[in-house]
Amino acid sequence: MKMKELIKITNLSKNFGKVKALNNINLNVYQGEWLAIMGPSGSGKSTLLNILSLMDTPSSGQYILDGQNLEQIQEEQKIQLRREKIGLIFQQFHLIPYLNALENVMLSQYYHSCVDEEDAKMMLEKVGLSHRLDHLPNQLSGGEQQRVCIARSLINNPELLLADEPTGNLDEANEEIVLQTLKKLKNEGKTIILITHNPDLAKFADRTICLHHGVLK
Numbered sequence: 001m002k003m004k005e006l007i008k009i010t011n012l013s014k015n016f017g018k019v020k021a022l023n024n025i026n027l028n029v030y031q032g033e034w035l036a037i038m039g040p041s042g043s044g045k046s047t048l049l050n051i052l053s054l055m056d057t058p059s060s061g062q063y064i065l066d067g068q069n070l071e072q073i074q075e076e077q078k079i080q081l082r083r084e085k086i087g088l089i090f091q092q093f094h095l096i097p098y099l100n101a102l103e104n105v106m107l108s109q110y111y112h113s114c115v116d117e118e119d120a121k122m123m124l125e126k127v128g129l130s131h132r133l134d135h136l137p138n139q140l141s142g143g144e145q146q147r148v149c150i151a152r153s154l155i156n157n158p159e160l161l162l163a164d165e166p167t168g169n170l171d172e173a174n175e176e177i178v179l180q181t182l183k184k185l186k187n188e189g190k191t192i193i194l195i196t197h198n199p200d201l202a203k204f205a206d207r208t209i210c211l212h213h214g215v216l217k
């Protein structure tokens with residue numbers, strides 16, 4: 001069976017002034033694949049993820065996402081593509097501080113299409129947080145906040161999940177919960193790209209790539 005290429009990156013570079021954050025990257029990611037990205041601090045991992053998530057644009061090179069050449073589409077279409085296809089998880093959770101767990105997830109629905117409270121509750125239940133729906137982020141532990149983020153990233157059923165050190169702020173028990181959640185998502189057929197410093201986490205990926213000074217090894 002020929003696997004579908006969800007992501008195809010060719011000769012991609014990103015410069016910040018004189019800094020070559022990404023230097024001539026070539027990368028294909030297949031649908032349903034779990035890819036881990038490792039590499040030292042400053043090697044370009046987050047820069048790559050920002051480009052993959054359409055939050056930033058390359059200085060040169062090509063990025064094709066699900067058959068669409070990102071260079072050739074309008075900003076509006078890009079925003080649409082991001083909403084439809086991509087879920088994002090960050091190390092710093094980026095939850096809205098004055099919205100409770102349920103509302104944080106529902107906000108994501110609101111920006112995508114329409115709000116469905118029952119769906120949002122179900123997603124929080126899935127990550128083991130049905131007893132914390134009305135807690136504000138500062139009333140949640142780090143692991144619980146990260147699980148709200150995961151629920152938020154999944155609520156619109158994205159095909160591609162991008163995670164930038166999702167367990168960087170978590171203790172071992174919560175890291176394990178996040179890992180189990182990622183494994184479940186992989187089994188459901190999601191494509192996962194995970195940045196991590198932790199080889200114990202990377203070993204569950206189908207493939208690991210390493211960045212060094214903006215170059216893929």
Ligand SMILES: Nc1ncnc2c1ncn2[C@@H]1O[C@H](COP(=O)(O)OP(=O)(O)OP(=O)(O)O)[C@@H](O)[C@H]1O
Nearest residue numbers: 016019020021039040041042043044045046047048
């Ligand atoms: N907005 C920016 N302006 C200028 N330089 C930047 C910018 N963003 C990143 N850089 C530089 O690009 C390089 C790659 O940064 P990046 O954040 O991608 O590294 P990283 O691999 O994610 O590191 P870490 O593991 O510490 O998160 C670094 O040298 C960084 O200083």
Ligand SMILES: [Mg+2]
Nearest residue numbers: 045046047164
């Ligand atoms: Mg980073």
